[in-house]
Amino acid sequence: xxxxxxxxxxxxxxxxxxxxxxxxxxxxxxxxxxxxxxxxxxxxxxxxxxxxxxxxxxxx
Numbered sequence: 001x002x003x004x005x006x007x008x009x010x011x012x013x014x015x016x017x018x019x020x021x022x023x024x025x026x027x028x029x030x031x032x033x034x035x036x037x038x039x040x041x042x043x044x045x046x047x048x049x050x051x052x053x054x055x056x057x058x059x060x
Contacts, residue, residue: 018031018045020047020056020058022049022051022052022054022056023054023056024049024052024054025049025051025052025054027049027050027051027052028049029047029048029049029054029056030047030048030049030050031045031046031047032046032047032048033045033046034046034060037060042059042060043059043060044057044058044059044060045057045058045060
């Protein structure tokens, strides 16, 4: 039998290790996801600060 947690995606090691501090309030931001690289643009990581609701993106 499969457990109920089998359908829940786990965080990858990369997402867990990436830390970013908010430019507005200096709180730690949570990585929401990573957009893959396409032909003319690099990959992008998207972060959100839950303290002040600021959103930022970093190119990889």
